[in-house]
Amino acid sequence: MQKRVVFRSRLLPYLLVLPQIAITLIFFFWPAYQALESSFFIEDAFGFSRQWVAMQNYVELFQDPSYLRSFKTTLIFGVSVAVMAMSISLGLAVAANRVVKAATGYRTMLIWPYAVAPALAGVIWYFLMNPSLGIVAYWLKNVGVDWNHYLNGDQALLLVIVAAAWKQVSYNFLFFLAGLQSIPKSLIEAAAIDRAGPVRRFWTIVFPLLTPTTFFLLVVNLVYAFFDTFALVHATTEGGPVDATSILVFRVYNTGFIGQDYGSSAAQSVILMGLVIMMTFVQFRFVERKVQY
Amino acid sequence: MATLSIKSLGKVYPGGVTAVSDVNVDIADGEFIVLVGPSGCGKSTILRMIAGLEGITSGDLQIDDRRVNDLEPGERDIAMVFQNYALYPHMSVRGNMEYGLKNEGLPKAQIAERIAEAARTLRLEEFLDRKPANLSGGQRQRVAMGRAIVRDPKVFLFDEPLSNLDAKLRTQLRAELKALHKRLGATFVYVTHDQVEAMSLADRIIIMSNGKVEQIGTPMDLYLRPASRFVADFIGSPSMNVLDGTVSSDRRSLQLNGSHQIDFGTELPTAAGNQIAIGIRPEHLHQNTAGETRIELSVGFIEQLGADTVVHGTIAGSQSPLAVRLNGVQARDSGDSIALSCGRDQIHLFDGTTGQRLNWDNQ
Numbered sequence: 001m002q003k004r005v006v007f008r009s010r011l012l013p014y015l016l017v018l019p020q021i022a023i024t025l026i027f028f029f030w031p032a033y034q035a036l037e038s039s040f041f042i043e044d045a046f047g048f049s050r051q052w053v054a055m056q057n058y059v060e061l062f063q064d065p066s067y068l069r070s071f072k073t074t075l076i077f078g079v080s081v082a083v084m085a086m087s088i089s090l091g092l093a094v095a096a097n098r099v100v101k102a103a104t105g106y107r108t109m110l111i112w113p114y115a116v117a118p119a120l121a122g123v124i125w126y127f128l129m130n131p132s133l134g135i136v137a138y139w140l141k142n143v144g145v146d147w148n149h150y151l152n153g154d155q156a157l158l159l160v161i162v163a164a165a166w167k168q169v170s171y172n173f174l175f176f177l178a179g180l181q182s183i184p185k186s187l188i189e190a191a192a193i194d195r196a197g198p199v200r201r202f203w204t205i206v207f208p209l210l211t212p213t214t215f216f217l218l219v220v221n222l223v224y225a226f227f228d229t230f231a232l233v234h235a236t237t238e239g240g241p242v243d244a245t246s247i248l249v250f251r252v253y254n255t256g257f258i259g260q261d262y263g264s265s266a267a268q269s270v271i272l273m274g275l276v277i278m279m280t281f282v283q284f285r286f287v288e289r290k291v292q293y
Numbered sequence: 294m295a296t297l298s299i300k301s302l303g304k305v306y307p308g309g310v311t312a313v314s315d316v317n318v319d320i321a322d323g324e325f326i327v328l329v330g331p332s333g334c335g336k337s338t339i340l341r342m343i344a345g346l347e348g349i350t351s352g353d354l355q356i357d358d359r360r361v362n363d364l365e366p367g368e369r370d371i372a373m374v375f376q377n378y379a380l381y382p383h384m385s386v387r388g389n390m391e392y393g394l395k396n397e398g399l400p401k402a403q404i405a406e407r408i409a410e411a412a413r414t415l416r417l418e419e420f421l422d423r424k425p426a427n428l429s430g431g432q433r434q435r436v437a438m439g440r441a442i443v444r445d446p447k448v449f450l451f452d453e454p455l456s457n458l459d460a461k462l463r464t465q466l467r468a469e470l471k472a473l474h475k476r477l478g479a480t481f482v483y484v485t486h487d488q489v490e491a492m493s494l495a496d497r498i499i500i501m502s503n504g505k506v507e508q509i510g511t512p513m514d515l516y517l518r519p520a521s522r523f524v525a526d527f528i529g530s531p532s533m534n535v536l537d538g539t540v541s542s543d544r545r546s547l548q549l550n551g552s553h554q555i556d557f558g559t560e561l562p563t564a565a566g567n568q569i570a571i572g573i574r575p576e577h578l579h580q581n582t583a584g585e586t587r588i589e590l591s592v593g594f595i596e597q598l599g600a601d602t603v604v605h606g607t608i609a610g611s612q613s614p615l616a617v618r619l620n621g622v623q624a625r626d627s628g629d630s631i632a633l634s635c636g637r638d639q640i641h642l643f644d645g646t647t648g649q650r651l652n653w654d655n656q
Contacts, residue, residue, distance in 0.1 A: 186379035189346050194393030194444070195367035196648070208383045 019168055032273060036237060041209060045260040057267035065245055067251070067268075074247040082221035084146040084165040086214070088156035089172035094113065094202070096173070097180045107177065114170035118228070122235035125163035134232050153244025156237045163236065164229050172217050179213035180206070227276060260288075294369075295357040295447035295480055296322050297343070299400070300319070304338050304558075312338045325474050325481045329493035332486055335504040340450050340484045344373050356447055362556065367396070371468045372441035378433045380425040386436050387421040390443045397444075404443075411439045426555035429464045439474070450481040451483040455490065467493060490530050500524050518641075520646035525572045525641055530602055533572045534615050537645065540567045547571060553611035557637060558585045562653040568645025574596070574620040575603060584634030590615055592629040594649040597622060601608070604631065 007013050028233040037056055043050040061067045096106050113121070130134040131148040134279030140147040183206060191201045209216075230249045231237060238252055239246035246254065249272060297320040312321045313335040320326050328336040341347040342423045343354060345366035354362050361369050363622040373395075380389050387408060394404045415435045425433055434454060441449055454470075462525070471494055474481050485491055489499050492512040498514060500507045500523075508520040512528075519525035525533045538547040538555070542565045543565040546556040555571070563569055578588065589609040596603040602623040605616045609630055617633060 083420075161504055184377065184379065186375045187381060189344075189366070190373070190375060190379040190381075190440075191392070192346070192366040193344060193371065193373050194440075195396040196392070197367075200396065205381060 019235050035266045035269040035273070038262055038271045040263075042263045047262075050263075055264070058271075059264045061264060061267055061271070066246075069243065070246050070248050071247065073157065073243075074249075077157065077164075077245075077247050078222050078225035079231075080161045081164045081225040082218055084161065085168040085221055086172050086217055089169045090167070090176050090214075092169070092182055093173050093176035094206075096274065097175060102217060110173050111170045113167060113253040114174075116167065118167060119231040122160075122163050122232035125159060125166070128160050136220045144280070149242060153241050156241055156245050160233055160237055160247075166230055167232070168221055168224055171261070172221065175213050175217055176210065179210045181210050215286070216283075219279060219290040223276065223279055226279075227272065263275075296320060296355075297397050297448055297482070298353075298355040298478060299339075299624050300353040300355070302339065302341060302342065302354065303350050303500075304335070304347065307406060310550050311504055313342070316506055317639065318499060318509055320480060320482065322480045323480055325471075325494060325496045326499060326548060327481065327489060327491040328484045328499045328501065329486065329491040330501035330507075331446065334501040336451060336484045336486075336499075337548065338504075339501075340373075340452055340482060343448070343482060344371055344450050345369050348435050352361055365404075370447045371449075371450055372444045372446040373452065374434075374437045374441050375452045376453040378425075378437040378454075378457075380433060380436055380440075382425055385422050386417060386428070386439075389425070389436055390440050393440065393444050397545060407443045407445070413437050414442065414476075426469070430458050431466065434458065434466060435628075438470075441461075442473075442477070446479075448480045448482060449508075453485055454530045456485070456487070459599075463490075471496065481573075489530065492528070498615050500537060501526060502505070502527075518650070519572070520572060522531065522572070522643040525643070529574055531616050531618065533574050533641070534578075535570050535572045535643070536608075536613050537568065537570045538614075540565050540621065542566070549611055549613050555588065557640075559653075561642065562651050563642075563644075570643040570645055570648075571653065572643060573635050573639065574643035575616045578615075578633040578635050579618040580619060580631060580633060582634050584639075585637045586640060587634045588615070590617060590631045590633055592625045592627055592631065595623070613652045654655075 026091065033174055038050075040052060040054055041050040042053050042057070053096060092110055099106055116124070119243060126134075127133050129147065129149060131137050131150065134147075135145040147155060149159045187209075188201060188203055191205045196204060226247070227249050229247065230253060233250045234253070237245040239250050250270065251267045252265050252272065255261050255268060259265075295583065299316055299318045299320075302316040307309050307409065309405060310558055316339060318326075319355050325609075326340060330336050339345060339358070342349050345361070345364060345368075351562055356369060356371070382391065390408050391404055392413060394407065399407075400598050408421070409418075412421055413436060417432070417439055420428060420432060423434065428436065428579070434457075436453065451470075455466055458466065467490060474494075482493060483490075486517050491500075492515075495512055497509060497511055499509050500513055502523050508515060508524045510518075510520075515524055515528045519528060519533075522535060526535060534548075536549055538549040538556075540563055541548055541554070541585045544560045545558065545563050546554050546561075547569070548554050561569070578590075590604065590606045592604055593606040595605070599622065602619045602625075603616055604619060604625055605614070606624070607613060615629070643649065644651055644652060
C-alpha cells in the first residue's frame with residue numbers, strides 16, 4: 001500500500017494549502033515586512049509624511065539607556081517567570097500524580113487558570129495586591145511588609161512576575177503531568193528496590209527523564225514571558241513606576257501608540273522578531289538533539 | 294543467601310478484590326522457586342509483596358527469620374528483574390548497575406570490582422558504556438540480571454523476565470539462568486505463566502489459580518501426582534486428557550458422558566453413581582493392548598512435530614475429545630481408528646465437583 005497521498009491533479013494540493021499560506025502571508029509576513037520597512041523611516045505623528053533615515057532608529061535605541069534597561073528588566077522578568085512557573089507546576093504535577101482519589105477533579109481545577117485571559121489575570125492580581133484594597137497587601141502589611149507597587153519598582157516587577165507565572169502554571173502543569181505519567185512505574189519501583197528514597201528517586205530518575213519536557217517548557221515559557229505578557233503589564237502597572245516593569249514588548253506599544261514614534265516602535269518590533277527567531281532556532285536545534293537519553 | 298518464609302499471606306485490594314489468600318510456603322536457602330499460573334492468578338502479586346512493592350493485607354513474610362512486612366523495598370535486601378527490564382534509560386549499562394551500589398554507599402573500588410565481575414559473568418563487558426536503547430532485547434535482559442547480581446541480595450525476584458523475548462532466545466536464556474542460579478547458589482523466586490519454564494527451572498513449583506495455591510511440589514510431583522484437575526490440565530503439553538463420567542454400579546468402570554464406557558478391571562475409590570473425572574496424559578497412551586485400560590481413538594487431525602506425532606480425535610463411539618502422543622513420524626488419516634491402552638498407574642482420578650485428586654490403592 002502506498003503511504004503517501006498522491007494527487008491526480010497538480011492543482012489540488014496547492015489549492016488545499018492555499019488558505020494556510022494566505023493567512024500566513026497576510027497576517028504574519030505582511031505586517032513583519034511593514035515593521036521592517038517602517039523601522040528605517042521616521043514618520044510624523046499623524047502619518048502624513050515620512051523620511052528615510054536608514055539605521056538611525058536602531059542606533060538611537062541602542063544608545064538609549066532606558067531601552068537597554070528594558071532589556072535587563074525583560075531578562076529578569078522572563079527568567080523569573082519561567083523558573084517560578086515551572087518549579088511551581090512541577091511541584092503540583094508531582095503532587096497530582098500521587099493523588100488517587102478525585103484525581104481528575106484536582107487536575108481540572110489546576111488547569112483552569114489557563115482559561116483566564118492575560119489581562120484578567122493581571123487585574124485579579126492587581127486587586128489582590130492593591131495597596132489600599134488588596135487582601136494580599138493587607139496580609140503583607142500584617143507581617144510587616146510595606147507593599148506598594150505604585151511607588152516601589154521592585155515590588156511592581158514582582159507583581160507582574162507573579163501574575164505572569166500564575167497564568168502559565170496550568171500550561172506547564174499539563175505537560176509535566178503528562179511527562180510524569182509517561183515514566184514507567186517499574187522504573188520507580190526498580191529504584192525503590194535499589195535503595196533510593198523518594199527524594200533521591202525524584203532527582204536521579206524522574207527529573208532526568210523529564211528533561212525533554214523541561215527544556216521544551218523552558219523555551220515556551222521564555223517566549224511567553226518575553227512576547228505574550230503585554231496585556232498583563234498593560235492592565236496592571238503600565239510599565240511603571242518609572243519604567244520598572246517596562247519589558248520590551250510593552251515598550252513597543254508604549255513608544256508606538258503613546259509616544260507615537262512609529263519608526264522606533266517598528267525597530268523594536270524587528271529586534272523582538274530577531275529574538276523569537278533565535279529562540280525558535282535554539283529550540284529546534286537543541287530540543288531535538290541534545291536533550292535525549 | 295537466605296530463607297524465605299511465607300505464612301498465611303493474603304492481599305485484598307481497596308475495593309474488596311481478593312488477589313491472594315492464605316499462601317503458606319517455606320523457601321529454603323538457595324532454592325529455585327517458580328510461581329506459575331494463568332494471568333490474574335495472583336502470582337505477580339505475591340512476588341510484589343515479597344519485594345515490598347505491594348502492601349501485605351494479612352499474614353507474615355520473613356526473610357532469614359526477620360519479619361519484613363513493614364520494611365521498605367530497599368531495606369529488604371532483595372533484587373528484582375522486571376518483565377520490561379525497567380532499565381534506567383538515561384544511564385549507561387554501568388550506570389544502571391552502579392545505581393543501587395551507590396545508594397548503598399559502597400566504596401568506589403568495590404563497586405568497580407563487582408561490576409567487572411558481573412559484566413564478565415554475563416558477557417556484558419563491551420556494552421558497559423552503552424545506553425539501554427542501543428542494546429538488543431537479550432542484552433537488556435542480561436543488564437537487568439547484572440543489576441540484580443551486583444547487589445548481592447539475599448533473595449532474587451524475577452517477574453516473567455523472559456516473556457518479552459523470542460522463543461529461541463528464551464530457551465537460551467533459560468539455560469543461562471539455570472547456570473547462574475547454580476553458580477550463585479542464591480535463593481530465587483521466579484514468576485512465569487509458562488509451564489515449560491516452570492518445569493525446566495524450578496526446584497519446587499508453586500502453582501496457583503484464582504489467588505489460591507493449588508499445589509506446591511517438585512516439577513515431577515506436579516507432573517506425576519497433580520493435586521487437582523487444574524494442576525493436571527496446566528502442567529504438560531499437550532495437556533492431559535480429562536474425561537468426565539459417572540462411576541458404574543459395580544465401581545469397576547466409568548460411564549462417560551455419552552454412551553461410552555471405560556473399564557478399569559479394579560474398583561474405583563469412590564461410591565457408585567458419583568461424578569468423577571479421569572485424567573490420562575497423551576504420552577501415557579500406547580498403541581498396544583498391554584495396559585489394563587483400553588480405549589479406541591477415532592482420528593480427527595494430527596500434528597507432526599518430528600520427534601513425535603500428536604493425534605487429536607474423539608473416543609470411538611462418543612464425543613469425548615482425546616489426544617495421544619505417538620513416538621516418531623506417524624501418518625494417520627481422519628476417521629482412522631487406533632487401539633490404545635494405558636497402565637492403570639498412569640490414570641489420575643479427580644473428584645467431579647471439587648476437582649481434587651482421588652487416590653486409589655494401586656498408587
